[in-house]
Amino acid sequence: MKMITVFLLITAVLTALIAGLFYAYSCSVVPGLGKLSDTEYLKSMQSINREILNPVFFMSFMGTAVLLPVTTFLFRGEHPGFLFLLLASVAYLIGVFGVTVVGNVPLNDMLDRFDISNSTTEAVKQMRESFENRWNLLNNIRTVFSVISIALVICACIWNRQLPS
Template sequence: MTTVFLLITAVLTALIAGLFYAYSCSVVLGLGKLSDMEYLKSMQSINREILNPVFFMSFMGTAILLPVTTFLFRGEQPAFLFLLLASAAYLIGVFGVTVAGNVPLNDMLDKFDINSSTADAISQMRGNFENRWNLLNNIRTVFSVISIVLVICACIWNKYFPE
């Protein structure tokens, strides 16, 4: 049973790492080429559409299953340690950064009325949003990749060096 939890945890962690990686190396680069108005409208649309069950299953599922799987592997060294570090990296560097950083920026952008704003206000909003959001996303990317690497280490250790 613990192996099933480990496998599901690995898949969900990999899905989230892939999502943030794809944003970092393609989505934000493409959006960065848009005009201020196009950029803000695109980010508003993306931020609204990502709030769906598939995203929440992987994002929240990872936040729940990493600690649960870590608990299930207590006493199995070093798999437990790999999972504990993966949980800490995810909960602080991915979940925490998202909740404390990206979500407030997304909420600020969501409340911004692009259509009735001046060009200067639109430019200022982009300036207040884009670089900070991209930096936070890059942090999430790094920590989600660290998390999946550590989960993979736990998987390998569990398969080749079981207790």
């Protein structure tokens, strides 16, 4: 197996893992959390946001951000595989990585600094209102762009398979 194919397969797996994470979150975790009381919701989101900061998540999330452009570079001159990977890289870096860094992380940090146990019921309600809908919208954007990214990587895999050895 050529090294370029190994890079493509690893990139595809990491991209699929991230797409699956955001998809599962959008269609199961978010609706489940939405049914909780304000205090339960905020405590749950604080816990989840702290726990996701682990090596397994970082390997997938950051690995995809690095390997998509690297694999794209390795495929330069291989059309349309290169184009599929270029579009996947742009979709991921802007719609997933960028949205996370510019949108979700600041919201997570704001929530992490919020002291739930020493806040009034009204303050807890206001925090949820300022957090939940914005965070969910941004997560849905990440979900769409991560699914677009993996679809494009799959197209590159199919194209690569059809290339002569």
